[in-house]
Amino acid sequence: MSEPETRNPISRLLRFAAIAEGTTLLLLVCVGVPLKHGFGFAEVTRWLGPLHGxxxxxxxxxxxxxxxxxxxxxxxxxxxxxxSFLPGGTFWFFRRSVVSGR
Incomplete structure (x- = not known):
């Protein structure tokens, strides 16, 4: 059974988008960029960049x-x-938004 709307101040779409945006940014910054600049393996950023965009x-x-x-x-x-411009920022912000109710 789904939760009542009063207990869920943000929509499912926004929750999904925040998780996707936060995850792809973390992957791009913590995995893609080090692989590209540290090891010369640029293929990861060629896939993660547009995915994050x-x-x-x-x-x-x-x-x-x-x-x-x-x-x-x-x-x-x-x-x-x-x-959304901070790696992991969307996770922190929406966690606080759900707990505080706004």
């Missing part, structure tokens, strides 16, 4: 969608976007 665009769309449909505050959306 797509995940980021879906995340931006999901944040805008959440802002419009669920009437989230603009400050929340700005924070959601700023934390």
């Amino acid at each position: 797509m995940a980021f665009l879906i995340y931006v769309w999901a944040v805008i969608n959440e802002l419009a449909l669920r009437d989230q505050p603009r400050g929340w959306a700005i924070k959601a976007m700023l934390f």
Whole structure:
């Protein structure tokens, strides 16, 4: 059975997009870049770069969608976007958003 909407302040789409964006950014920064610059193996970044770009665009769309449909505050959306530039930032931000209720 699904959780009631009152206990889940963010949508499934946004949760999925945040996990995808955060995971691909961590993989790109912690795996792809060291392999490219440390070992000369650039193939990883050729795959992870576009994959992360797509995940980021879906995340931006999901944040805008959440802002419009669920009437989230603009400050929340700005924070959601700023934390997406930090490796692991989306995980931390959304963990705090679910716990605090906003």
